[in-house]
Amino acid sequence: MSTTPWVTWPALTKFGTIGIFGGLLVLSMERTELLNNNMFDVEDWDRHNADITCDERSLTARTEDGTCNILDNPAEGSVYTRFGRNVPLEQTYAETENDTLLVPNPREVSNVLMARGDTMQPATIVNFAAAAWIQFMVHDWFDHGPRMDGNDIVFPLPAGDPLGSGTMSVQRTQPDPSRTLAEAGRPATYQNTNTHWWDGSQIYGSDKETSDRVRAFVDGKLKVDADNTLPTEFLSGKPITGFNENWWVGLSMMHRLFTQEHNAIAERLKQSYPDATDQWLYDKARLINAALMAKIHTVEWTPAILDNPVLKRAMYANWWGVGGDQENREFFQQALDEMANNIEGIANLFTLLGIDADIANMEPGVIDHALGGLVGSRAPNNYDVPYTLTEEFVSVYRMHPLMRDDIEVYDVGSNVVSERIAIPDTRDGDAEDVLDSVGADRLWYSFGITHPGALVLENYPDFLRNLSMPLIGNIDMAAIDVLRDRERGVPRYNDFRRAIGLKPITQFEDLTSDPDLLANLKRLYNNDIELIDTLVGSLAEETRPDGFGFGETSFQIFILNASRRLMTDRFFTTDYTPEVYTPEGMAWVEGNTMVDVLKRHHPALSGALVGMDNAFKPWGLNMPAEYESWSAEQKQMHLWVNGAVRTEYSDGELPAQQDVDIGGLISSVLWDKVKVESDVAPAGYEKPIHPQAVMGRVQFNATSGHGFTGLFEGAGHGLLRLSITGDPEERGFAPGLALKLFVDGQPSRNVSALYTLSGQDSNYNFFANELSNYVSPEANDTLGSTVLFSMVTTKPTRLMVNAFAEVRENGDEVASPKAPTQIYFVPNSALTASLPSEPHDFRESLMTLTEGTKLYDVYATDVAIRTSIFPSLNNRLANERRNSARKVGELTLTSDLIASQFGDSGVFFKHQRYEDR
Ligand code: HEM
Numbered sequence: 081m082s083t084t085p086w087v088t089w090p091a092l093t094k095f096g097t098i099g100i101f102g103g104l105l106v107l108s109m110e111r112t113e114l115l116n117n118n119m120f121d122v123e124d125w126d127r128h129n130a131d132i133t134c135d136e137r138s139l140t141a142r143t144e145d146g147t148c149n150i151l152d153n154p155a156e157g158s159v160y161t162r163f164g165r166n167v168p169l170e171q172t173y174a175e176t177e178n179d180t181l182l183v184p185n186p187r188e189v190s191n192v193l194m195a196r197g198d199t200m201q202p203a204t205i206v207n208f209a210a211a212a213w214i215q216f217m218v219h220d221w222f223d224h225g226p227r228m229d230g231n232d233i234v235f236p237l238p239a240g241d242p243l244g245s246g247t248m249s250v251q252r253t254q255p256d257p258s259r260t261l262a263e264a265g266r267p268a269t270y271q272n273t274n275t276h277w278w279d280g281s282q283i284y285g286s287d288k289e290t291s292d293r294v295r296a297f298v299d300g301k302l303k304v305d306a307d308n309t310l311p312t313e314f315l316s317g318k319p320i321t322g323f324n325e326n327w328w329v330g331l332s333m334m335h336r337l338f339t340q341e342h343n344a345i346a347e348r349l350k351q352s353y354p355d356a357t358d359q360w361l362y363d364k365a366r367l368i369n370a371a372l373m374a375k376i377h378t379v380e381w382t383p384a385i386l387d388n389p390v391l392k393r394a395m396y397a398n399w400w401g402v403g404g405d406q407e408n409r410e411f412f413q414q415a416l417d418e419m420a421n422n423i424e425g426i427a428n429l430f431t432l433l434g435i436d437a438d439i440a441n442m443e444p445g446v447i448d449h450a451l452g453g454l455v456g457s458r459a460p461n462n463y464d465v466p467y468t469l470t471e472e473f474v475s476v477y478r479m480h481p482l483m484r485d486d487i488e489v490y491d492v493g494s495n496v497v498s499e500r501i502a503i504p505d506t507r508d509g510d511a512e513d514v515l516d517s518v519g520a521d522r523l524w525y526s527f528g529i530t531h532p533g534a535l536v537l538e539n540y541p542d543f544l545r546n547l548s549m550p551l552i553g554n555i556d557m558a559a560i561d562v563l564r565d566r567e568r569g570v571p572r573y574n575d576f577r578r579a580i581g582l583k584p585i586t587q588f589e590d591l592t593s594d595p596d597l598l599a600n601l602k603r604l605y606n607n608d609i610e611l612i613d614t615l616v617g618s619l620a621e622e623t624r625p626d627g628f629g630f631g632e633t634s635f636q637i638f639i640l641n642a643s644r645r646l647m648t649d650r651f652f653t654t655d656y657t658p659e660v661y662t663p664e665g666m667a668w669v670e671g672n673t674m675v676d677v678l679k680r681h682h683p684a685l686s687g688a689l690v691g692m693d694n695a696f697k698p699w700g701l702n703m704p705a706e707y708e709s710w711s712a713e714q715k716q717m718h719l720w721v722n723g724a725v726r727t728e729y730s731d732g733e734l735p736a737q738q739d740v741d742i743g744g745l746i747s748s749v750l751w752d753k754v755k756v757e758s759d760v761a762p763a764g765y766e767k768p769i770h771p772q773a774v775m776g777r778v779q780f781n782a783t784s785g786h787g788f789t790g791l792f793e794g795a796g797h798g799l800l801r802l803s804i805t806g807d808p809e810e811r812g813f814a815p816g817l818a819l820k821l822f823v824d825g826q827p828s829r830n831v832s833a834l835y836t837l838s839g840q841d842s843n844y845n846f847f848a849n850e851l852s853n854y855v856s857p858e859a860n861d862t863l864g865s866t867v868l869f870s871m872v873t874t875k876p877t878r879l880m881v882n883a884f885a886e887v888r889e890n891g892d893e894v895a896s897p898k899a900p901t902q903i904y905f906v907p908n909s910a911l912t913a914s915l916p917s918e919p920h921d922f923r924e925s926l927m928t929l930t931e932g933t934k935l936y937d938v939y940a941t942d943v944a945i946r947t948s949i950f951p952s953l954n955n956r957l958a959n960e961r962r963n964s965a966r967k968v969g970e971l972t973l974t975s976d977l978i979a980s981q982f983g984d985s986g987v988f989f990k991h992q993r994y995e996d997r
Pocket residue numbers: 211212214215218222223224225227326327328474475477478479480482483503547557560564
């Protein structure tokens with residue numbers, strides 16, 4: 081038996097696929113346990129049901145207040161019904177001032193254990209959009225409503241508090257108005273003031289009045305202003321939407337996006353069903369939009385923040401399951417078979433890892449559930465406990481440390497902070513102003529590339545610990561978060577773990593190894609582990625399953641509720657069908673991701689999102705398996721925006737010029753250079769020569785009638801890298817270029833060109849001379865590159881351009897390719913005349929060249945390359961070839977030239993050898 085208090089299933093992943101299935105099985109067994117033991121209902125449903133009639137519309141539409149989802153218990157999950165519990169009711173008595181409500185002092189917990197100080201600990205596995213998203217979701221799921229007036233909870237400010245001496249007071253949670261006398265003496269209950277369902281109520285509201293306020297009543301749409309933004313409340317300036325509390329710009333972004341998405345869905349439906357009523361279109365668009373959000377949360381947000389192979393599969397299974405006709409279901413059907421066939425192997429692994437699981441006596445259906453999936457085709461199943469969210473669920477979503485202190489604003493594609501906006505300056509009525517003045521594209525990009533705070537102790541932003549609330553004054557969210565759990569009878573950490581099937585910890589050291597934190601925990605909790613608050617213990621958990629952004633205690637509650645809100649909902653089970661959603665609606669939900677939604681409403685982000693399969697992971701250069709199949713433009717923009725522009729050096733940060741690394745010119749690097757077909761350098765590849773460069777997007781405008789084929793006939797999407805061989809002070813100024821032209825669905829074509837091997841001495845004008853794909857071998861080749869390249873080719877000073885002639889940009893093969901033998905990049909004479917030839921950093925002068933500048937005329941000849949050992953004859957042959965060359969086109973910048981880390985070391989240009997022509 082294992083002695084660690086922590087779950088051991090994460091160790092299974094190191095056993096590959098079978099281990100992952102084992103992990104899934106453990107999670108499924110845990111969920112079954114939780115479903116059997118950890119759902120407690122505290123509502124009197126009959127009382128609610130008495131007033132509800134489910135009309136015809138409610139059979140195929142979500143109602144405003146969440147009633148009539150479960151037709152034989154129509155109040156289930158509706159607004160103003162009580163939160164249920166995940167721990168036995170006798171453990172849910174509230175703490176009071178007479179006992180432990182104020183022990184330890186919540187403000188001291190905040191000061192000592194929660195305060196972030198000056199430096200945020202980031203959660204680098206996700207981006208800041210993930211923080212705004214989860215608050216957006218939480219506002220769909222639950223709220224306890226406005227706090228109670230009078231009879232505040234009051235406690236002293238601890239000694240040395242930055243707020244001085246005196247007291248802090250916190251309003252109590254609004255009591256449940258539906259309590260009856262008969263319930264006196266039972267644990268307190270609270271009502272959810274939003275519907276419990278995953279129904280988009282943060283957008284659509286949880287009652288008819290709110291719903292009417294947000295609707296346009298035309299073509300099923302939601303109300304937007306002429307500029308497609310949300311109307312705002314006159315006094316507060318906050319958007320008019322389903323739920324607009326605790327507002328800041330991150331919520332403005334989410335609400336605007338999914339309001340626009342609703343309207344896009346309604347438009348799509350209107351096309352197919354032109355005669356449909358506004359009500360019908362609205363109802364369908366809501367169903368579809370809500371399901372899309374639920375799917376995004378299940379298969380994108382969750383696997384981003386719980387980045388673990390077991391979890392990813394579990395979440396995919398939650399959404400797609402098996403047995404249906406979606407492509408993903410087939411994958412899971414196979415997995416299901418494989419798992420059933422491997423039960424013995426999995427059981428052995430469990431024994432090995434001391435996982436306490438009785439596979440032999442497993443409940444029927446556990447395997448099926450592990451991969452069976454909850455969405456679609458199954459009947460809703462509430463395991464005989466009416467569906468509600470729970471106080472414990474609310475508790476684990478207290479994720480306030482996710483908030484940053486400020487927003488770093490970046491221009492799309494840039495990695496240079498252009499402005500910082502403190503989050504408090506984006507709150508309430510300021511949110512829409514910030515969104516409009518900064519611009520939604522820039523804000524989304526900025527959220528995409530920056531991180532939220534990590535869900536750990538000592539990471540509450542200061543602004544949330546001193547939060548000004550209209551009409552209330554300043555509050556401390558960290559103190560409140562701790563206090564609310566105590567007030568609402570959420571057990572303390574160790575009891576909480578015991579109650580949900582986890583092992584209790586036995587010492588403070590189980591939580592953390594940080595000596596200062598340990599000392600503070602012990603002091604505050606008086607050395608009593610049983611006193612640790614659930615939120616504190618959860619944030620303190622240092623041992624977390626690989627890739628997990630939060631710990632296992634919160635996760636246990638999540639396993640249960642994340643599944644339950646899908647498996648109990650008629651619109652995610654029996655009625656998740658083309659009949660109810662429409663075929664267009666099903667396709668919309670299944671066929672779209674958060675990336676698609678962002679691209680639809682923010683086309684300017686397309687470049688930044690190319691290659692991203694999960695919008696909540698930090699946006700960056702990501703080369704997905706299908707990269708090669710993309711269009712030339714997509715590939716160009718991906719490398720440009722996510723590669724070069726993102727890693728552009730800021731002013732004054734150009735790395736010093738390096739010299740050639742002769743030792744690095746080993747044969748493996750050279751072989752890579754001629755063999756690897758890739759636009760990005762293979763792992764570990766370092767450019768031993770031409771280490772520094774500027775790069776820009778280019779197009780090749782062909783002159784007509786030159787007779788060369790394929791890309792020589794013109795290409796709109798290329799990258800041009802301009803570099804020098806090494807440090808010019810060491811070996812003279814030796815300019816060179818690398819050109820990459822992209823092809824739809826096929827590998828790019830690449831060529832490099834030099835003036836001569838040894839360069840142009842002390843002339844630092846990059847455009848002083850023509851460059852070519854063939855240079856004469858030189859007696860004085862100090863670098864010895866001829867000799868070195870001879871290791872991999874018989875013609876070390878010659879690169880081929882045949883591959884350019886074989887294909888057109890659209891991917892069409894050329895039947896009879898015709899390629900030049902030699903091409904010449906002839907500098908634009910205006911540039912030759914204007915660039916300095918005195919010593920300077922060549923990158924500085926090249927970076928003055930902007931989009932639209934013609935850089936080179938390109939000349940080409942098909943005269944065979946013949947050489948001679950007699951220099952004079954050699955020169956004559958070269959001159960003859962040059963004289964025979966005719967202009968085939970021009971190379972023009974379609975962006976500015978910039979210097980970037982990606983341009984220096986990330987991008988890769990294959991050399992086509994003579995042997996590979
Ligand atoms: C600017 C950002 C935010 C502000 C100003 C804010 C503010 C608040 C306030 C004032 C409350 C009510 C406190 C009370 O019980 O008296 C609250 C509750 C809560 N917040 Fe936030 N919050 C923010 C971000 C977030 C985020 C990112 C999450 C992530 C999940 C989150 C999750 C919650 C939860 C779960 C509750 C409890 C709700 C309930 O008791 O029904 N909040 N927040």
